[in-house]
Amino acid sequence: MPHVTVDGQKVGINGEKNILEVVRKAGIELPTFCYHSELSVYGACRMCAVEVDGMGLVAACSTPPADGMAIHTNTERTQRLRRMVIELLLANHHRDCTTCEKNGMCKLQSLAYQLGVRKVRFGEREEMLPIDDSNPSVVRDPNKCILCGDCVRVCSEIQGIGVLDFAGRGSRTCVSPAFGRKLSEVECVYCGQCVAVCPTGALTGKPEGDAVWSALHDPTKTVVAQVAPAVRVALGEVFGGKPGEIETGKIVAALRKLGFAKVFDTVFGADLTAVEECHEFLGRLKKGEDLPQFTSCCPGWVKFMEQYYPDMLPNLSTCRSPQQMFGSVIKRFYSKELGVRPEDIFVVSIMPCTAKKFEAKRPEFVSDGGVRDVDAVLSTNELGLLLKQAGIVFDELEGEGFDQPFGLATGGGVIFGVTGGVAEAVLRTAAASLGVDSGRIDFQEVRGFEGTREATVRLGDAEVRVAVVHGLANARALVEAVRRKEVCYNLVEVMACPGGCVGGGGQPYPNDIPARKSRGRGLYRADRTMQLRSPSENLAVTRLYEKYLGEPGSKLAHEALHTRYGPRRRISGDMRINGATPGALDVSVCVGTGCYLRGSYDVIDVFTRLAESDEFIGRVNLKATFCLEHCDRGVSIKVGDKIVTGVTPENAERVFREEVVPRLPQES
Amino acid sequence: MAVAENEMFQRRFDKVNSIIEKHGGKVSNLIAILQEIQAEYRYLPEEVLTYVATALGIPPATVYGVATFYAQFSLKPKGKYIIKVCDGTACHVRGSEKLRYMVREKLGLDDSKDTTDDLKFTLETVSCIGACGLAPVVTVNDHEVYGQLTPEALSIILDQLVAKEKSGDGTSCANSDADADADADADADAATDSTRAAGTDVPGEGC
Secondary structure (H helix, E strand, C coil), X not given: CCEEEECCEEEECCCCCCHHHHHHHCCCCCCCCCCCCCCCCCCCCCCCEEEECCCEEEEHHHCCCCCCCEEECCCHHHHHHHHHHHHHHHHCCCCCHHHCCCCXXXXXXXXXXXXXXXXXXXXXXXXXXXXXXXXXCEEECHHHCCCCCHHHHHHHHHCCCCCEEEECCHHHCEEEEHHHCCHHHCCCCCCCHHHHHCCCXXXXXXXXXXXXXXXXXXXXXXXXXXXXXXXXXXXXXXXCCCCCCCCHHHHHHHHHHHCCCEXXXXXXXXXXXXXXXXXXXXXXXXXXXXXXXXCCCCHHHHHHHHHHCHHHHHHECCECCHHHHHHHHHHHHHHHHHCCCHHHEEEEEEECCCHHHHHHCCHHHECCCCCECCCEEEEHHHHHHHHHHCCCCHHHCCCCCCCCCCCCCCHHHHHHHCCCHHHHHHHHHHHHHCCCCCCCCCXXXXXXXXXXXXXXXXXXXXXXXXXXXXXXHXXXXXXXXXXXXXXXXXXXXXXXXXXXXXXXXXXXXXXXXXXXXXXXXXXXXXXXXXXXXXXXXXXXXXXXXXXXXXXXXXXXXXXXXXXCCCCCCCCCCEEECCCCCCCCEEEEEECCHHHHHCCHHXXXXXXXXXXXXXXXXXXXXXXXXXXXXXXXXXXXXXECCEEEEEECCCCHHHHHHHHHHHHCCCCC | CHHHHHHHHHCCCHHHHHHHHHCCCCHHHHHHHHHHHHHHHCCCCHHHHHHHHHHHCCCHHHXXXXXXXXXCCCCCCCCCEEEEEECCHHHHHCCHHHHHHHHHHHHCCCCCCCECCCCCEEEEEECCCCCHHHCXXXXXXXXXXXXXXXXXXXXXXXXXXXXXXXXXXXXXXXXXXXXXXXXXXXXXXXXXXXXXXXXXXXXXXXX
């Protein structure tokens, strides 16, 4: 076998693609910023530089090993180089470590310490760029970016979106969304995978801890917690534990100590979702309509569908996610049992996810009175921080059980947190409700970490073709294949993050693939030890139907547990076509892809001619805008606040006279 | 302003489609596509870049990245006449700074602004155009090269361009290069005795 020597130690080469992997195999941890085994090799940070006899200093990540290589990982030159790299990175980095969201979890900080950088000989960063906290999920601070490109690659290679890219050149290079926009103005789905890979505080989850403290300190509020499955196998890591250790009992005890009135299990919501989604699925399967049914538990995936595949939205399950079903049940029904007004209940969900923060703020989940179903979403990391703030010694806690009635949960709901879990839970429920194969609980065929998996499952007479996909780039490929009719499935489970929720953007660092696999194994272990495995066995769910909802798929169930979707623009912005006259009527014509292909530019021509005519000049502010989110209904225009669809170059003049002219301000 | 913007927008979006088509809608031709779009619009409007991204099936951020990497691309509207003042070593020591100062003052451009509000003129500084023997050198729209300029001579050149705009000669698109060249030729020859070099064939003298 070919081999190299690493610091004198002989190590065989067994298919490793680069020196870095060989060195790690030898038990030596090389520092890296830009190397992630699941992403393409970028070779930018130079932290992994090693000395190779005859080659000098080379980047271990981007140099393949060769037989007989003598590699030295810890020479005077490599030490000097690494320190210099860190020092130069720090020279350009906003060093407000003590008040940084990433303090204590920052790779730049820990490597600077570890490598002995105690002084930065260069000045402070002078130019401060604005921080983008425009969206509910992710905060981007370009002043802390070290240009490692991890976020750029994870977004384009793993998620297939490419929200971020390098812009500018030389000393002005920065990572930026298109046109320097904010994340809320572009196609970001808030999955937080950029947050998971960012080595510094340049990308962090948006904190909501203070809002939760305010509620906990407010005597008029009844603060209720729900804990997602993926949190219980990860929170321990914040306190030095190993990924995958099940800490459910301690988490419940800790939340009670924090002052939560009730501590419930989101797994109850997951069971409810499985029952409702299974009913929906069996209905579609029977009718043969809107198949494949895509799962809708993942808010990143839902936003992705709304942006890229509005034509496929009927295939998306209308079921709310477990988080939102739970919130709805608490505010609509449980509030009555408690005798507390919904607005006085403050629902906090503890989630592994950044996109859940966005989901909780979606207008569909705000009642008419402005009451949100879920009031705040804390990530696993944030809960860890709250416990530290309260001085709770996690390791010394005695485990406690969830409150009833929504503490009752089944194994099917527990595995919602890992890729394949939702599909398996729905299959378990389907098997039970079809009354076939009742002994069957485990569906091993949908488990695993491969990007796309498929299985054909026989449920009595029915044969169900299931696909499970994680990572949105994989999901995109699958949706495209479904559209081209190359593949045919009945049920498709999608989770945006690799590994599923266990790898969410709000999970503790390091949030890498080995950690995600361990967490996933933890969830399957938890499932195995549950007395109830199929969501259909959850008595609390059954009672909820008996008491309030009737049966799965009932009218009330639809109101309380389902939602709707709509086309969503990818990039915002509009452009003035004529001058902005104060007081004139705003008229926008959509030039998004869909409308453009239907001739919106000819519509603009007609409108411009009319708006510039003697009759109307100075009374119309004409704009071109990207997407009015009515992609399915022909060219859209917006007159004041009203959206008019189905405009064509031919009827444009009539539309102008009928829709625009009556709304024109009177000439003074 | 409104009229100028309107004119800018009306500059045939369908042209973009034919440019993309001509390049087979290939991502590998992105730079060439952007160059031709810029020739059409005199800059790269955001919504056109978004459209290009959609047509090529790549994220807008990638197109933005390419457009901001190369100095030849501009995301801000540029004037019809792009005045490039060379500030290479030779031009610098021969007084290019005075030329720039004169242009800024005459066109009312402060340091934060390189293009006049009426979108007629843009002032740019370039590092070297390889005509050091003629220093200081100024070009107009890359095709007119004026050497050994004084602020006074440059002022006359600007006056002529302004006059041409006012008289209406210049209402056609700036990119009808042949016309613009011919006009500027005649004007420059008639009105100044600045040594106008022959097109871009100026022998370079490496700085």
